[in-house]
Amino acid sequence: MLEIKNVSKIYNEGLQFQALKSIDLEVEEGEFVGIMGPSGSGKSTLLNLIGTIDTPTSGKVILGGKEPAKLNSEELAKFRRNELGFVFQNFNLMPTLTVEENIILPLTLDGEKISVMTKKLNIIAERLGISELLKKRIATISGGQAQRVAIARAMIHEPKLILADEPTGNLDTKSSKDVMGLLEDLNQKEASTILMVTHDPFAASYCKKIVFIKDGELVKEIYQNGTREAFYDDILIALKEIEGAQNEL
Numbered sequence: 588m589l590e591i592k593n594v595s596k597i598y599n600e601g602l603q604f605q606a607l608k609s610i611d612l613e614v615e616e617g618e619f620v621g622i623m624g625p626s627g628s629g630k631s632t633l634l635n636l637i638g639t640i641d642t643p644t645s646g647k648v649i650l651g652g653k654e655p656a657k658l659n660s661e662e663l664a665k666f667r668r669n670e671l672g673f674v675f676q677n678f679n680l681m682p683t684l685t686v687e688e689n690i691i692l693p694l695t696l697d698g699e700k701i702s703v704m705t706k707k708l709n710i711i712a713e714r715l716g717i718s719e720l721l722k723k724r725i726a727t728i729s730g731g732q733a734q735r736v737a738i739a740r741a742m743i744h745e746p747k748l749i750l751a752d753e754p755t756g757n758l759d760t761k762s763s764k765d766v767m768g769l770l771e772d773l774n775q776k777e778a779s780t781i782l783m784v785t786h787d788p789f790a791a792s793y794c795k796k797i798v799f800i801k802d803g804e805l806v807k808e809i810y811q812n813g814t815r816e817a818f819y820d821d822i823l824i825a826l827k828e829i830e831g832a833q834n835e836l
């Protein structure tokens with residue numbers, strides 16, 4: 588469903604900098620993939636290319652058979668709204684709106700009927716355990732609750748792919764566990780395809796596969812074969828290997 592073919596990204600502002608070098612990556616429908624790597628290795632650059640926020644210097648990003656780089660700005664805005672769901676570290680919710688207003692925002696932009704929006708809203712709120720919060724303003728809920736709301740907003744239009752950038756970055760341990768359990772559930776029970784950038788080995792242990800990026804190149808891939816606890820240990824070993832090699836340099 589997602590194909591990244593020989594993608595490179597060179598930033599041209601001021602000094603040229605090659606942030607990604609010939610990346611090849613395929614994500615199948617229903618996968619839950621983590622992207623890890625040292626700071627500055629190119630994780631956000633890669634996520635921005637997949638999220639159609641930026642375009643590759645060379646190579647192709649193909650999502651659901653379409654190449655977003657070929658769309659005009661209006662088509663692209665529609666593509667992004669329909670095919671992708673975004674979850675960010677800082678939640679990116681509208682603080683003065685209520686929980687329900689935030690969740691239905693993507694549908695409002697598409698001019699959906701109120702009856703359809705209400706039905707979808709109630710199903711997803713129930714599913715994510717936030718039905719009690721719908722009338723509250725974002726400014727009055729906790730970080731863990733805000734991230735649930737952000738996930739509901741990312742899911743409500745049933746996107747092909749959910750892109751999460753450090754979704755537990757601003758959460759305490761308990762909320763991180765809740766949010767990751769929720770993403771795992773969406774992946775397992777509703778076959779949502781999820782791609783998540785994270786520094787946090789605990790959050791990453793919920794993924795089924797992790798790709799490691801270093802200096803703009805994919806250097807390693809590991810899969811969860813046994814328990815999540817065993818995968819957590821595998822992740823720590825892989826990080827040590829990659830960051831250790833970096834420290835030696």
Ligand SMILES: Nc1ncnc2c1ncn2[C@@H]1O[C@H](COP(=O)(O)OP(=O)(O)OP(=O)(O)O)[C@@H](O)[C@H]1O
Nearest residue numbers: 598599600604606625626627628629630631632633
């Ligand atoms: N707009 C830009 N112009 C020039 N260089 C950039 C730009 N954006 C990012 N870079 C550089 O590209 C490299 C990769 O950045 P990126 O943000 O993708 O890394 P990252 O792995 O997400 O890092 P972090 O984990 O710290 O968020 C870095 O060296 C960064 O300085």
